[in-house]
Amino acid sequence: MKHFVIGTAGHVDHGKTMLIKALTGKETDRLKEEKERGISIELGFAPFILPSGITAGVVDVPGHERFIKNMLAGVGGMDMVLLVVAADEGIMPQTREHLDIIDLLQVPEGIIVITKADLVEEEWLTMVQEDVSHLVADTIMENAPVVTVSAATGQGIPELIQLIDGVAGRLQERPVTGQARIPVDRVFSMIGFGTVITGTLVEGRLQVGDSVEILPEGIEARVRGLQVHGRKMETAAAGQRVAVNLAGIERQSINRGSVLAAPGFLKPSHRLDIRVKLLPEAEKSLVNRARIRVHIGAAEILARIILLESDELDPGENGFAQLECEQPVVAARGDRLVIRSYSPMRTIGGGIVVDPRPPKRRRLNPGVIETLRTKEKGTPEELLEQLMESSKQTVYTREELGRGLGFDEDATAETIKNLEATGRVRSFICDNKPHYILNIILDRKAAELKDILEKFHRKFPLRAGVSKEEIRSRVFAGLSNKVFNALADLYQENNVITIVDENIAKQGFEPGPGEDWRQMFQKIEERYLAEGLQNPGWEEITSEFKLNRADSEEVLNYFVNNRILIKLEDNILVHRKSLEMAKDLIIQFLEKNSEMSLGEARDILKTSRKFALPIMSFFDKEKVTRRVEDKRVLY
Numbered sequence: 001m002k003h004f005v006i007g008t009a010g011h012v013d014h015g016k017t018m019l020i021k022a023l024t025g026k027e028t029d030r031l032k033e034e035k036e037r038g039i040s041i042e043l044g045f046a047p048f049i050l051p052s053g054i055t056a057g058v059v060d061v062p063g064h065e066r067f068i069k070n071m072l073a074g075v076g077g078m079d080m081v082l083l084v085v086a087a088d089e090g091i092m093p094q095t096r097e098h099l100d101i102i103d104l105l106q107v108p109e110g111i112i113v114i115t116k117a118d119l120v121e122e123e124w125l126t127m128v129q130e131d132v133s134h135l136v137a138d139t140i141m142e143n144a145p146v147v148t149v150s151a152a153t154g155q156g157i158p159e160l161i162q163l164i165d166g167v168a169g170r171l172q173e174r175p176v177t178g179q180a181r182i183p184v185d186r187v188f189s190m191i192g193f194g195t196v197i198t199g200t201l202v203e204g205r206l207q208v209g210d211s212v213e214i215l216p217e218g219i220e221a222r223v224r225g226l227q228v229h230g231r232k233m234e235t236a237a238a239g240q241r242v243a244v245n246l247a248g249i250e251r252q253s254i255n256r257g258s259v260l261a262a263p264g265f266l267k268p269s270h271r272l273d274i275r276v277k278l279l280p281e282a283e284k285s286l287v288n289r290a291r292i293r294v295h296i297g298a299a300e301i302l303a304r305i306i307l308l309e310s311d312e313l314d315p316g317e318n319g320f321a322q323l324e325c326e327q328p329v330v331a332a333r334g335d336r337l338v339i340r341s342y343s344p345m346r347t348i349g350g351g352i353v354v355d356p357r358p359p360k361r362r363r364l365n366p367g368v369i370e371t372l373r374t375k376e377k378g379t380p381e382e383l384l385e386q387l388m389e390s391s392k393q394t395v396y397t398r399e400e401l402g403r404g405l406g407f408d409e410d411a412t413a414e415t416i417k418n419l420e421a422t423g424r425v426r427s428f429i430c431d432n433k434p435h436y437i438l439n440i441i442l443d444r445k446a447a448e449l450k451d452i453l454e455k456f457h458r459k460f461p462l463r464a465g466v467s468k469e470e471i472r473s474r475v476f477a478g479l480s481n482k483v484f485n486a487l488a489d490l491y492q493e494n495n496v497i498t499i500v501d502e503n504i505a506k507q508g509f510e511p512g513p514g515e516d517w518r519q520m521f522q523k524i525e526e527r528y529l530a531e532g533l534q535n536p537g538w539e540e541i542t543s544e545f546k547l548n549r550a551d552s553e554e555v556l557n558y559f560v561n562n563r564i565l566i567k568l569e570d571n572i573l574v575h576r577k578s579l580e581m582a583k584d585l586i587i588q589f590l591e592k593n594s595e596m597s598l599g600e601a602r603d604i605l606k607t608s609r610k611f612a613l614p615i616m617s618f619f620d621k622e623k624v625t626r627r628v629e630d631k632r633v634l635y
Contacts, residue, residue, distance in 0.1 A: 002054055002168070002171065002173050002239070003054075003055075003056075003057075003173070003174070003237055003238065003239030003240040004054075004056055004057075004079035004080065004168060004171050004173075004174075004239045005056065005057045005058070005059060005077050005078050005079050005080075005200050005239065005240075005241055006048065006056050006057070006058045006059070006078065006079070006080045006081070006082065006164065007058070007059040007060075007061060007075055007077075007078035007080070007081050007082070007107075008020065008058075008059070008060050008061055008081070008082050008084055009061060009075065009081050009082070009083050009084065009098035009099070009101070009102055010083060010084030010085060010086075010094065010095055010098055011084075011085075011086070011089070011092035011093065011094040011095045011098075012094060013086070014084050014085060014086035014089065014092070014095075014115060014116075015084060015086055015115035015116055015151055016060055016061070016082075016084045016115075017060055018115070018151040018152070019082070019084060019113060019115055019149065019151050020046055020058055020060045021151065022149075022151040022154065022157050023048060023058070023157065023160070023161060023164075024046045024047065024048045024058060026046035026047070026058075045057065045058065045059060045060070045198070045241060046058045046060070047229035047230065047241075048164075050161070050164065050165040050168060051161065051162065051165050052165050052168070052169070054165070054168055055229055056080075056164075056168065057200070057228075057229065057240060057241030059075075059077070059078065059200075059241070061075060061098075072101065072295040072300070072338055075101060075102070075105060075107070077183065077185075077199065077200025077202055077241075078105075078107050078200075079107070079108055079109065079171050079174075079239065080107070080108065080109040080110065080111070080164070080167060080168070080171065081102050081107045081109075081110045081111075082110070082111050082113050083095075083098065083099060083102065083110060083111070083112045083113065083136075083141060083144070084113050084115055085112065085113070085114050085115070085128065085132055086114075086115050086116045087114050087115065087116045087117050087119060087120045087124070087125055087128050087148070088116050088119045088120050090127075090128045090131055091128075091131050091132065091135055095135070096135070096281075097346075097347050099135065099136065099139060099141065100279055100281070100347050101338055101347060101350075102139075102140065102141065103139040103140050103141070104277070104279075104336065104338050104347075104349065104350025104351075105336045105338065105350065106140055106336060107140065108171060108172070109144075109167050109170065109171060110140065110141045110144040111144055111145055111146075111147060111160070111163060111164065111167060112132055112136065112141065112144050112145070112146045112147070113146075113147050113148075113149055113160065114128060114129065114132065114146065114147070114148045114149070115149055115150070115151060116150060116151075116152075117148045117149060117150045117155055117156065118150040118152055118153050118155060119150075125148065129146060129148075132146065133146075145163055145167075147159060147160045147163060173238070173239060174201075174202065174203055174238035174239040175203050175204070175238060175408065176203070176204060176205050176237045176238045177204075177408045177409075177410055177411075178203040178204045178238075178407075178408040179203070179204045179261065179262035179265040179408065180201065180203070180204035180205060180206045180210070180212070180260070180261060180262045180265075181201070181202050181203050181204060181259060181260070181261045181262070181265070181266070181332070182197070182199040182200065182201050182202065182206075182242060182244070182259065182260040182261075183199050183200070183202065183257070183259055183297030183298040183299070184197045184198070184199045184214075184254060184255070184256060184257065184258045184259065184260060184298055185198060185199050185200075185256055185298040186198040186199070186256065187251060187254045187255065187256065187258075188251065189251040190245075193224075193225070193245050194224070194245065194246065194247065194251075195245070195246045195249050195250065195251045195253075195254065196243055196244065196245050196246070197243070197244050197246065197254060197258075197260060198241070198242065198243045198244070199241075199242065199260070199298065200239075200240070200241055200242070201236050201237065201238050201239065201240050201241075201242050202238060203238045204238055204262065204408075205235060205236065205237050205238070206223060206226065206235070206236045206242065206244070207223065207226075207234060207235045207236075208223050208224070208225060208226055208233075208234050208235075209222065209223060210222070210223045210262075211223075211263055212244075212246070212260050212261065212262065212263065213260075213261055213262070213263045213264070213265075213266075214246075214249065214253065214254055214258050214259070214260055215258065215259045215261060215266055215267075215268055215330045216258070216259075216268035216327070216328035216329070216330055217253060217254065217258060218268075219249055219253055219254075220248070220263065221246040221247060221248045221249040222246070222247045222248055223244055223245070223246065223247075224245040224246060224247040225244075225245035226242060226243070226244060226245070227242070227243040227245075228240050228241065228242055228243075229241070244260060256298055256299075257297065257298050257299030257300060257301075258299075258330075259297060259299075259330040261330075264399075264403060265403060266330050266331075266332065266356075267330075267357055267403075268328035268329065268330050269325075269328065269329060269330075269331075269356060269357040269358075270324065270325050270326075270327075270328055270329070271322055271323065271324060271325065271357070271358050271359075271360065272294075272322070272323040272325065272329060272331055272353055272355070272356060272358070273320065273321075273322050273353070273354040273355035273358040273361065273372060273375070274320070274321055274322070274323060274337065274351035274352060274353055274354055275318060275319070275320055275321075275351055275352050275354055275372075275376060276305065276307075276313065276318060276319060276320075276321045276339065276349060276350070276351040277317075277318040277349050277350055277351060278313045278314065278315050278316065278317055278318070278348060278349040279315065279316070279347070279348055279349050280315050280316035281315065282315040282316075282348045282349060283315075283346075283348075284315075285312045285313060285314045285315065286305065286307070286312060286313040286348065286349065287307075287311070287312045288305070288306060288307040288310075288311050288312065288363075289304050289305070289306060290304070290305055290342075291303070291304055291342045292304075292305055292339045292340065292341065292342055292348075293339065293340040293341070293342060293345065294323060294325065294329070294337055294338075294339055295337060295338040295339075295340065296329065296331055296335060296336075296337040296338075296353075297330070297331070297335070299329065299330075301325050301326065301327050301329050302325070302326040302327070302342070303323040303324055303325040303326060304323070304324040305321050305322075305323055305324075305339070306321060306322040306323070306324060306361070306363065307319065307321050307363070308320045308321055308322060308361055308363050308364070308365075308368060308369065308372070309364070309369060310364075320354070320368075320369060320372045321351070322358065322360075322361050331353045331356040332353065332356055332406045333353055333354065333355065333356055333375070333405070333406050334352065334353060334406075335352070335353040335356070336350065336351070336352050336353075337350060337351050337352070337353065338350045339351065352376075354372055354375045354376045355372070355375050356406070371386065371390070374386050380405070380407065380411065380414075380415040380418075381415055381418050381419055381424075383405055384401060384405060384415050384416070384419060384425075385419065385424060385438060387401070387404050387405060388401075388425075388436070388437070388438045388441070389438055389440070389441065391404075392478065393478060394437055394441055394445070394476060394478070394479065395435050395436065395437050395479060395483055395487060396435065396436050396437075397433060397434070397435055397436075398412055398413065398416065398434065398436070401415075401416065401436065416436060423439055424438065424439055424440075425437070425438055425439060426438075426439050426442050426490070428486050428487060428489070428490045429486065430482055430483050430485075430486035430487075431482060435483060435486065435487075437487070442490075445475055445476070446491065446494070446496045448475055449471070449475060449491065449496060449497060449504075450496065450506060452466065452471070452474065452475070453465065453466060453497070453504070453505060453506040453509070454506060457505070457506060457509055460554065461511065461512065461513065461514055462511050462512065462513065462554050462555065462557065462558035463503075463511055463554075463557070463558075464500045464501070464503045464505060464511050464561065465498070465500055465503035465504045465505030465506075465509070465511075466503060466504050466505075467502060467503055467504075468484070468485070468488065468499075468502050468503065468504055469502075471488075471504050472484045488504065492507075495507045511558065511562070512558075513558075517555075520545055521555070523545075524541060524545070524555070524559070525559075525564060525575070527541070528565060528573065528574070528575040528578070529575050529577060529578065532578050532606075532607075533574060533578055533582060533605055533606075533607040533611050533615065534607050534608065534611055535572070535573055535574055535575070537571040537572070537573075538552070538556055538571060538573060539571065559573075560573075563576055564576060566579055566618070568611075568614035568615065568617070568618050569614045572610075572611065572614050574611075574615070579615070579618070582605050582615060583619065583624055585604050585605060586601065586604065586605075586616075586619060586624065586625065586632075587624070587634070589604055590625070590632070590633065590634045591634070594633065595628070595631040595632065595633050596625075596631060596632045596633075597630065597631055597632075598612055598613060598616060598630070598632075601615070601616050601632065616632060619632075620632075623635045
């Protein structure tokens with residue numbers, strides 16, 4: 001079923017509240033002061049059952065200029081507006097200001113309602129209708145139907161109801177597939193229930209039992225109960241006015257302007273990138289760094305406006321700007337806002353959010369402007385690419401991409417699928433979950449990897465490669481070990497690198513001496529082979545071949561790491577082949593004899609006790625022999 005919200009707009013005492021009562025049978029003024037003074041101060045709410053069976057939520061806003069900020073808290077969630085003009089007074093200051101707000105927020109549908117028709121003559125009524133027609137020219141209400149009514153006599157009310165029902169049929173339903181979001185326009189506490197918030201569910205669904213987050217406060221809560229139009233519900237959908245009973249939160253923790261949202265979906269920010277438009281009727285230009293009042297959702301925020309394309313914005317002009325907010329603000333891309341001058345408080349313009357969590361932007365920079373144009377008008381694929389390329393983060397999960405773009409799960413999946421199909425995004429699996437990286441970043445990092453590895457291999461040709469941890473910290477800082485290892489596997493599959501234990505080498509690299517060292521390596525190996533089990537210490541080799549300390553360590557590590565030489569003790573090295581021959585001799589002896597003493601091992605191997613002891617200890621570790629008291633037996 002379609003759900004939507006109707007709101008009123010218009011000057012004080014033009015009959016908005018009486019009109020709502022005539023339409024719905026409900027009194028929306030609930031405060032004692034409102035009833036005594038005969039004007040609306042706060043937002044009023046009522047259900048409205050249309051002839052088609054659709055139940056709309058109605059928001060009655062105050063018309064007095066002192067309560068414009070209260071009016072703005074309610075108008076943001078409207079799908080249809082009734083612009084009310086009293087026939088006896090005609091167009092008044094708040095008629096104009098409310099129309100400006102409706103136009104700035106681009107409320108989808110509207111009807112112009114001329115009230116108090118019973119108080120004027122036909123000729124006067126015609127003049128008012130003409131004035132209204134001129135007023136709404138070149139605004140979103142330009143083609144809105146006009147209805148003349150009298151709430152006192154009932155004149156025109158049935159026709160207005162039919163018209164509202166017809167316009168409702170044209171309204172597009174709000175998306176219910178996204179994450180739940182409610183700008184909070186009222187908070188109160190009820191005995192026996194606790195904290196209750198109200199607002200329009202602008203997107204998504206909400207169910208009893210759902211976990212939610214209150215922002216910018218960052219407080220978690222649970223939905224204890226839901227009411228829509230005074231009836232208990234298990235589920236609420238986008239487009240409905242909702243009262244949410246929250247568990248686990250105090251009434252004092254929430255304010256009008258807070259946002260109830262699905263956990264992790266939105267994040268507060270002190271900056272917003274916007275396209276700002278100054279009203280043609282604005283009294284003066286808007287200068288860079290002017291202090292302004294920003295109304296977004298149900299919140300009022302003080303901010304400095306940083307004009308990114310010029311030093312000032314003249315009436316009627318628009319451009320990109322960044323808001324530096326004095327309090328954290330919660331928004332999503334595409335949200336509309338109204339700006340008012342700091343003092344005196346007048347509506348001067350509005351805007352649309354281009355980036356809800358931007359970095360600090362440089363002014364008068366062509367690259368910045370191009371980035372913002374893409375964010376404003378780009379396709380979902382372009383937006384996703386821009387997000388992945390502009391962030392320091394290189395790898396994303398689907399959930400992270402959805403949150404970053406403000407997309408629901410289906411839209412995110414479809415966008416990724418399109419980018420994968422065109423080869424612009426690559427995926428790999430980590431912890432049974434797909435992770436994504438832009439192909440251009442994959443290639444860019446591959447070039448960076450190759451450069452690092454080539455330099456390393458030239459400097460250290462004997463080493464197997466660079467440690468994984470060093471590559472992770474230098475090239476992929478911020479990735480967890482698990483994600484990095486999975487990404488490294490992808491590079492290996494693409495023949496960019498070779499992974500050897502905990503080291504990474506360039507594909508095709510084999511550690512070994514260069515031409516200038518090859519002959520020396522051959523002589524060292526031949527020396528150890530020739531001398532069998534009684535080999536020289538490494539210091540002797542270092543001295544003989546005139547190796548400096550660093551080169552000596554590199555050469556030794558190469559021989560040991562490649563198991564050409566086996567290190568038995570700090571300064572005792574034996575060629576692997578010599579040890580294999582020694583092992584054969586030991587096994588042959590023990591197959592004929594049940595045990596062997598160290599002295600017998602020394603004699604069989606034709607070496608000294610100095611070498612026999614570490615050799616036999618090595619065979620014990622290798623599980624060739626086993627020591628029993630002072631003898632050895634086969635393992």
